[in-house]
Amino acid sequence: MSDDAVTPEDVRHVASLARVDLEDDEIEQFTGQFADILEYFETLDEVPAVDQDAELTNVMEPDEVRDSLDSESALENAPETEDGYFKGPNVS
Amino acid sequence: MSENIFITDETIAGDDDGPLAGKTVAVKDNISTEGVRTTCGSKMLEEYVPPYDATVVSRLKDAGATIVGKTNMDEFGMGTTTETSFFGSTDNPAAPGHVPGGSSGGSAAAVAADEADLALGSDTGGSIRCPAAFCGVVGIKPTYGLVSRYGLVAYGNSLEQIGPFGSSVEEAASLLDVIAGPDERDATTREPPGGAENDTDGKSYASAADGDVDGLTIGVPTELLEGADEGVVETFWDAIEDLEAQGATYEEVSLPSVEHAVEAYYVIAMSEASSNLARFDGVRYGHAAGEKGENDNWNEAFSQARKEGFGDEVKRRILLGTYALSAGYHDKYYKKAQDARAWVKQDFDEALSEADVLASPTMPVPPFELGESLEDPLTMYLADANTVPVNLANLPAISVPAGETDGLPVGVQLVGPAFGEREIIRAGSALE
Structure with a gap:
């Protein structure tokens, strides 16, 4: 999509990757907006390669058993539960 | 109020x-x-x-x-x-x-x-x-x-x-x-x-x-x-x-x-958003799909919950972030944005070595x-x-x-x- 205009098909494809269902009018609106925004992002081509000497240190800690959220609290916000588990939709 | x-x-x-x-x-x-x-x-x-x-x-x-x-x-x-x-x-x-x-x-x-x-x-x-x-x-x-x-x-x-x-x-x-x-x-x-x-x-x-x-x-x-x-x-x-x-x-x-900070910022922020907001699927918390079809599978139910639960700007950023990280575009957008981020850091560090x-x-x-x-x-x-x-x-x-x-x-x-x-x-x- 970088060299061509963004097509509605492109938007549909990305929406399916992101698991967001869109209405036809949203697809039409996003198609135009994405073309403008991605064209603007293209100017990143002018950025030189930069040495990235990140000063990172790993933060390690010993494995220790400690209290965490109990399952009752963890399930409190779930729309559906069954036998102390989250209940999700069918996998296929 | x-x-x-x-x-x-x-x-x-x-x-x-x-x-x-x-x-x-x-x-x-x-x-x-x-x-x-x-x-x-x-x-x-x-x-x-x-x-x-x-x-x-x-x-x-x-x-x-x-x-x-x-x-x-x-x-x-x-x-x-x-x-x-x-x-x-x-x-x-x-x-x-x-x-x-x-x-x-x-x-x-x-x-x-x-x-x-x-x-x-x-x-x-x-x-x-x-x-x-x-x-x-x-x-x-x-x-x-x-x-x-x-x-x-x-x-x-x-x-x-x-x-x-x-x-x-x-x-x-x-x-x-x-x-x-x-x-x-x-x-x-x-x-x-x-x-x-x-x-x-x-x-x-x-x-x-x-x-x-x-x-x-x-x-x-x-x-x-x-x-x-x-x-x-x-x-x-x-x-x-x-x-x-x-x-x-x-x-x-x-x-x-x-000059390149805004585009670098939005590529990085949207990419991170697309990953961070993937957790909202209406199973553990949050809005669950209202129009549930009896035979809906996992993907359809998630997509419906996210359609109903998110507003336009959030959808826009999740989609653009997903795009910037997707196969074939990662190097072009996300990697270049990280280069720009390192450059911005360098520029600021230099300027702040001269000024308080x-x-x-x-x-x-x-x-x-x-x-x-x-x-x-x-x-x-x-x-x-x-x-x-x-x-x-x-x-x-x-x-x-x-x-x-x-x-x-x-x-x-x-x-x-x-x-x-x-x-x-x-x-x-x-x-x-």
């Missing part, structure tokens, strides 16, 4: 004693409060009640503060006006009919309208500094790693920090004193490194608000004045003259990398009128030109009221070296 400042009005009492005893604090609605709903300004989390407190909320309670409510915000922090909130827009108490800025618009408005003494916001690309500037209050975006993000609902986690609002620099700094410091639940937090400039041993941030700028050197990045509103620029130079009169000196500096602080207008424009700006997302993104470079460089910055243009508030942004909060607090307090 005609301004629509709070999404949830609820008083949460703190301890009897502590440095914030007797103070009221408004908390942005993306910061988890145990037993009090935390919506992120989204339909997706309209009924979500966190089972635990964010670290900053525990620290507020321990410090004796009284939380007075959860404030309105752009949905998941994605916006510059607080208008993308599912709960409606917030009016600007300092400039009625105008937006309060965003995304922490409710928090800034709460302090401006005297609904709270202090407030907490979060800043991913300017979301504390922009509303502080638009509402005529003080806001601080701390150095990345100074304040714990545990319990902050993540949007762009390599960029964001929780920070304070106050009606004066000293007040805001006193809230920073309470929330700053390492947290074992956020591995990106750290003790501020030692060294003369950053030595905070036994010294509070609030005590740095002494207004002493004699001998302070200020760098003014010319790129951050280009294209700014004339009245804003005039107000900005008045503030610099004010600092000069108190013994500071300034020189213009150049940061060529910031860098100064610019916080926002290149005065507050938009309510409803003025929702139609064109790209124009909105460009308004963040002066704030996003600071997040890319992980640095601390403060926005301090500098006056008005045509009756609308203007803020000055002061940027310091990493963990140089005391320096920007001192410089900012000289503008009061």
